[in-house]
Amino acid sequence: MPQSTHDRAAELHNLAAHAHAAAATAHGKGDHLTAHELSKQAHEHSMNAHKLAEELGTKAASSSKAKGGMPELRADLDLPVSQ
Numbered sequence: 001m002p003q004s005t006h007d008r009a010a011e012l013h014n015l016a017a018h019a020h021a022a023a024a025t026a027h028g029k030g031d032h033l034t035a036h037e038l039s040k041q042a043h044e045h046s047m048n049a050h051k052l053a054e055e056l057g058t059k060a061a062s063s064s065k066a067k068g069g070m071p072e073l074r075a076d077l078d079l080p081v082s083q
Contacts, residue, residue: 005052005055005056006056008052009049009052009053009056010049012045012046012048012049012052013045013046013049015042015045016042016043016045016046016049017042019038019039019041019042019045020038020039020042022038023035023036023038023039023042026038
């Protein structure tokens with residue numbers, strides 16, 4: 001079954017977080033080459049997730065314009081705001 005774009009973006013964010021954690025562990029053990037490679041991998045996952053999120057935002061914006069209004073926000077996604 002094909003993955004939704006939302007699910008794929010979330011998976012990429014999770015992969016990036018895992019790669020960052022693994023990179024930090026490798027760095028802490030003095031394995032800087034592995035840490036660097038894992039950091040590059042994390043960055044790639046993050047950029048791909050960002051690209052998908054932008055595509056979703058563009059689709060939502062064009063969909064709301066076609067419907068003549070703003071898209072509804074999900075109330076169950078009460079995310080903290082980063083400072």
